Amino acid sequence: MNKEAQHWINRYMDAYLVVTRRINAQIRDSISEELTSDQYLILRLIQGQELCTSTHLAEAFAVGKSSITAMTNRLVEAGMIERTRDENDRRQVYLSMTEDGKSIFDAAEKQVQEIVSPYLFHFEESDIEMFIKMFEKLGSLMQESGGKNN
Template sequence: MKKDADEWINRYVDAYMVVTRQINARLRDIFGEGLTTDQFLILRLISGQERCTSTYLAEAVAVGKSSITAIINRLDEAGMIQRTRDENDRRQVYLTMTEYGESVYKTSEMQMQQVISPYLFHFEDHNIELFITMFEKLAFLMQDTGGRSN
């Protein structure tokens, strides 16, 4: 079992590194100067939350608040997001996309789909579904344990 586990881990890491490097390189090419992959990820997370905070973003991406703050500041300066203070608790700041930010995000989302979709056509639907389900389970386990193996 240990030998199998070592081999599986090595195969996973090797494949993960190739896939993520290739996708990130292609996304950088299509996003151009207007948006980084980290900024795209932050816009994606903001779009999925009704009341998004920088704390939520830092936890979702598993980075420090200072890293998130730097990305948020650049998105704010570019006019893609806006900050709104909670009326009841002025310390609480919510992040939302501006119309311009939504436009950039939607365009980038379509471009991302165009980058990834051609690769999926090499697999049958049930294999894609199985892969995505297993990958989502791995993501859930990692989030649930905070990155610790239990």
């Protein structure tokens, strides 16, 4: 690896640690006591999918299905999500938010917006758009190929 690439990686890792640790801590401290950061993210993923499955959540979290099952079980027990079986294929189970889950998620989402938005005001709109596009591209590369050239 050349020195320039190593320098970029070090800068990325340094910024990643500061940003993710601080934002996650602020989110953890501000969202409902009923909800962990991971549970908030699960609700966010469920909300964004018309037919969300445990498999989708496991892939998004990059964890095994047993880990997702444990997390979703807690959300079911708390009355925030429910499971429904596909009428055509009873093996297929979909996850959706209950009204209580939607209410808790909406409150948490508002808190997250209040935490993140003040940071955005320090940047031009075009810079924010470019950053998000590049970050989305990095996310896509990680999901598709692990960054390797095919």
